[in-house]
Every structure is written in structure tokens, then in C-alpha cells.
Amino acid sequence: xxxxxxxLRRIRMPLVAPFRTSFGTETSRDIxxxxxxxxxxxxxxxxxxMADPLYxxxxxxxxxxxxxxxxxxxxxxxxxxxxxxxxxxxxxFKGHRMAKAALETAVLDAELRAEGRPLSRELGxxxxxxxxxxxxxxxDSIGELLDAVGGYLAEGYLRIKLKIQPGWDVxxxxxxxxxxxxxxxxxxxxxxxxxxxxxxxxxxLDPFDLLLIEQPLDEEDLLGHARLARQVRTPICxxxxxxxxxxxxxxxxxGACQIVNIKPGRVGGYLESxxxxxxxxxxxxxxxxxxxxxxxxxxxxxVALAALPGFTLPGDTSASDRYxxxxxxxxxxxxxxxxxxxxxPGIGVEPLPAALDEVTTSTEWLTP
Ligand code: OSB
Ligand code: MG
Numbered sequence: 001x002x003x004x005x006x007x008l009r010r011i012r013m014p015l016v017a018p019f020r021t022s023f024g025t026e027t028s029r030d031i032x033x034x035x036x037x038x039x040x041x042x043x044x045x046x047x048x049x050m051a052d053p054l055y056x057x058x059x060x061x062x063x064x065x066x067x068x069x070x071x072x073x074x075x076x077x078x079x080x081x082x083x084x085x086x087x088x089x090x091x092x093f094k095g096h097r098m099a100k101a102a103l104e105t106a107v108l109d110a111e112l113r114a115e116g117r118p119l120s121r122e123l124g125x126x127x128x129x130x131x132x133x134x135x136x137x138x139x140d141s142i143g144e145l146l147d148a149v150g151g152y153l154a155e156g157y158l159r160i161k162l163k164i165q166p167g168w169d170v171x172x173x174x175x176x177x178x179x180x181x182x183x184x185x186x187x188x189x190x191x192x193x194x195x196x197x198x199x200x201x202x203x204x205l206d207p208f209d210l211l212l213i214e215q216p217l218d219e220e221d222l223l224g225h226a227r228l229a230r231q232v233r234t235p236i237c238x239x240x241x242x243x244x245x246x247x248x249x250x251x252x253x254x255g256a257c258q259i260v261n262i263k264p265g266r267v268g269g270y271l272e273s274x275x276x277x278x279x280x281x282x283x284x285x286x287x288x289x290x291x292x293x294x295x296x297x298x299x300x301x302x303v304a305l306a307a308l309p310g311f312t313l314p315g316d317t318s319a320s321d322r323y324x325x326x327x328x329x330x331x332x333x334x335x336x337x338x339x340x341x342x343x344x345p346g347i348g349v350e351p352l353p354a355a356l357d358e359v360t361t362s363t364e365w366l367t368p
Contacts, residue, residue, distance in 0.1 A: 001081050001111055005367040006072050006103070007035040008064055011359040013295060013324055020137040022165035022193035023054040029293055030361075032060050033328075033351070034067070036106035038081070043109030043346060046298035047102035048265030055191065055292075056098075056219070056240060056266065063099035068366055071096070071103050076368040083108035087271060097243060097268035104269040105301060109346040116345045118304070123274050125307035129338040133159035133314035134322060135189065135291065138168050142175045149176055152322075158337040159185035159211070159314040165193040166201070173208050182209060185314065189214035192240060196224040199231035211313065212237040212259050225256035235259050239290055243267055245275035252283045259313070263290035264305060265298075273305055281310040289315030296320055296329025300342050300349040303332070307341045328356050 014028045032047040049058040074089050075081060086104040093100075112119055134157040139145040149160055162172055169188065176186060187210050194202060194216040202216055212235045217224045219240035229236045237259035242248050244267055251257045260280050264273045280287045289306035292298070299317065306315045317339055320331035329349040332339050342348025 001114065002039045002079060003075050003081050003107070003368050004037040004039060005365055006067070006106065007037070008067065008364040008366060009033045009035065009356070009360055010060075010064075010362045011295075011328065011356070012361050013359055015293070015323055016321070016325055018137070019293065020139070021163045022138070022191045024052065026050070026293065030060055031295060032064055032102065033297060034102045034106040036103070036110050038107075038110045038114070040114035041110045043106045043111070043113060044297050044351065045102040045104070045106030045109065046294055047098055048263070048292035048294060048298060049098040050292070058096065058098045063096065063102070066093070066096045066099050067103060068364070071099060072366045072368050075103075081107065083111050083271065087268065098265040101265045101267070101269040104271065105264070105347075108270065113346040118343055118345060119270070119301055119347050120304035120307050120341050120343075123270060123305055123308060125304055125341060126309045127307040127341065129335070129340050130303055130306040130311070130317060131158045131314040132317055132319065132334055132337055132339050133157060133161055133185070133288075134318045135161045135316045136163065138163045138165065142172060145172055146175060146179050149180065153180060153184065156334050156337040157318070159187070161187050161189055161214070161316065164188045164190050166198070169201075170204050173205055173210070177208050185211055187211040187214065187237075189239070190216045192216070192218050196221065196227065199228050202228065202234075203232045206233040210234045214261060215239040215241065222251055222254050222256040225251070226254045229255055229258070237261055239263065240266070242276065245272060245279050248276045248279050252280070252285055258285065260285055260287045261290040262287050262305070263292060264302065265292055266290075270301060270305060274308070277308050277310045286310070286312045288313035289317055291316035291318070293323055295324070296327045296332060296349050297347065297351060299332055300329065300347040303339050303341050304347070326355055326358075328352060328359065
């Protein structure tokens with residue numbers, strides 16, 4: 001396969017409701033989509049970098065810049081390019097995993113479409129639908145939170161994740177347990193908002209039987225998470241800290257986590273995600289698929305990944321309407337608390353041209 005060029009397309013997608021985390025509030029997403037054009041097929045990739053470097057060091061303008069100046073040009077001259085060659089070709093450029101993931105995914109989608117093979121099969125999926133959880137942002141009041149959680153449970157979501165930060169942790173968790181009972185699968189995500197001295201405070205969540213506490217401490221603080229894991233009964237799950245299969249192996253060996261959130265953008269793509277899945281499986285560590293408020297493009301690939309056997313917990317793979325009034329693909333809908341794994345070639349979905357044009361803010365054509 002030979003890469004002819006890559007289109008960078010920026011879209012603006014208003015969220016159906018503001019999404020507040022310990023690092024900020026999103027009301028609308030500024031998203032970079034990639035379309036890889038090759039001699040045999042075209043493929044799509046969604047870059048999950050956010051507008052500001054608050055979740056990680058990456059941000060969408062930087063992703064576009066590094067793709068334009070370094071990553072796409074590095075694929076020049078490959079007469080027989082395939083997705084497996086993309087990682088090695090980009091390896092000498094440090095970091096920028098979200099940008100690399102988007103490029104690798106677009107190439108992988110083109111390759112699989114040309115061969116008529118679905119991404120789910122390529123990755124080793126064993127399910128044709130995946131259980132859906134939902135990530136619920138920080139709210140202005142407990143009443144508002146209970147209304148939101150009640151709505152999601154009524155829709156059929158099988159697991160609730162509450163965003164927490166100091167001052168919004170024990171009370172919201174207690175309120176959700178009191179209102180909706182002990183059977184609800186419930187977990188929390190701090191996005192690094194706590195400090196190593198917060199062990200006793202986080203141990204106050206133990207009585208609520210949470211599935212996990214996600215990323216309480218700084219992303220670089222593996223030792224701190226290992227110490228914290230000895231102070232709390234609730235399992236620790238890492239998100240921001242897990243940037244590669246090696247990081248996952250290190251964190252598990254150190255005792256810094258008992259569960260891993262796999263986000264393909266954060267780790268450089270779906271091929272590295274599968275390696276993390278395999279490392280975790282070898283250690284008996286459950287994994288689940290995280291999300292970055294993706295459109296249907298990124299969601300399709302995440303759902304394929306979430307169908308691998310080690311994904312034993314429901315992911316942040318919610319239906320399209322949890323995020324956007326109109327998606328750029330046919331919407332993912334919740335059926336009996338699950339999303340169907342796409343069965344078509346590649347990622348199995350395509351942007352709807354009119355819907356895509358409606359939200360496009362700019363396009364740029366890059367030749368390698
Ligand atoms: O930490 O998992 C996170 C959204 C944006 C950035 C970071 C995170 C999230 C979510 C939402 O929790 C996941 C989703 O529904 O896509
Ligand atoms: Mg998280």
C-alpha cells in the first residue's frame with residue numbers, strides 16, 4: 001500500500017451538556033480527523049487530543065502541527081506501507097502519542113478496508129456487542145447529579161463513573177448509593193486531583209464498594225499510587241499514567257494499579273492497546289476501554305477494541321447521544337445496555353458527508 005496523502009479535517013462539535021472534570025469544563029469539542037488516502041483505499045482516524053493540554057501534554061493544534069511537520073512526512077518513500085510499519089517509522093519522534101495514534105489508525109483503516117477485514121477481527125475480538133458505561137461529570141449540586149445518574153440508569157447504562165475531586169467525592173458517592181442502591185456498578189475518576197497525603201481521605205470511599213478509583217494522583221507518581229494502594233481497599237485503576245505496554249508492565253509490577261483503563265489515543269494506537277491488553281491479561285489484570293468524548297469515528301474503533309477478551313469491565317463507550325445531538329456517522333445506540341461492534345471492513349463506519357461538512361471548520365491536504 002502506498003500513501004498518497006492525508007487530509008486533516010477540523011470539526012467543531014457542541015456537547016449536549018457541559019462535561020466537567022477536575023481539570024476543566026468542556027462545552028464543545030474541537031476535533032481533528034484524519035483521512036488517509038492510499039493507492040488501494042481510504043481510511044479514517046480521530047485524534048483525541050483536546051483543545052488545551054489539561055488532560056495530558058497534547059493539544060489539538062500541536063497534534064496538527066506535529067502531523068504536518070514530522071509524522072506524515074516520515075511516511076514518505078514507503079512503497080509497501082502498512083499499519084504495522086507506522087509505529088516504527090514514527091518511533092524517533094518523542095511523545096505525541098495521540099497524533100501518532102490517529103495516523104496509525106487511518107492507515108490501518110485503509111489497509112483493512114482494502115482487504116475487506118473488520119478491525120474487531122484484526123484485533124482479536126471475541127464479542128459482537130460490548131457493555132456500556134457512562135462517565136458523569138462534576139455537577140453544581142447533588143440533586144443535579146442524581147437526576148443525571150437516574151437518567152442514564154433509566155436508559156440502560158450498565159455502569160456509572162463519577163468524576164471526583166477534593167470536595168466532590170464522598171458526598172456524591174454516598175448520595176448515588178443511597179438513591180440507587182448497592183447493586184449499581186459504580187466507580188470514580190479523579191484525573192490526578194489528589195496528593196500523596198490524601199490516602200485517609202480516599203479510604204473514606206471504601207465503605208461504598210466501588211469497582212475502582214481511577215487515577216487519583218499525578219500521572220508520573222507510580223510509587224505514590226503503589227503506596228496509596230496499601231492505604232485503600234478500593235482497587236486503583238490507572239488512566240493518564242499508562243502511556244505504553246511498558247508503562248503498564250511497570251505499574252503492575254510496582255503494585256501501582258490493580259486495573260487498567262486503555263485509551264488508544266493515550267498509548268499511541270490500537271496496536272499498542274492490544275499489547276497492553278495482552279500484558280494485563282498475562283498478569284491477571286482486568287482492563288476496560290476509556291473514552292475521550294469521541295465522535296462515531298473514534299467510537300467505532302474503541303468498541304472493536306472493547307470486544308477483546310480481557311475487557312471484563314464495562315467501558316466509557318457510551319452511545320452517541322450521550323455526547324452529541326448529531327454525530328458525524330450513523331449514531332451508536334444503546335441496546336439493552338450494550339453497543340454493537342461494527343462488522344464492516346476497517347473501523348466499520350464512515351462519516352456522513354453532509355453531517356461532516358456541517359461541522360467542518362477547516363481542511364488541509366498533506367502529501368508525504
Ligand atoms: O479521564 O477518562 C477520562 C473525557 C475526557 C478526558 C478524560 C476522560 C474523559 C472521560 C469521558 O471520563 C469518557 C467518555 O465518555 O468518552
Ligand atoms: Mg480517566
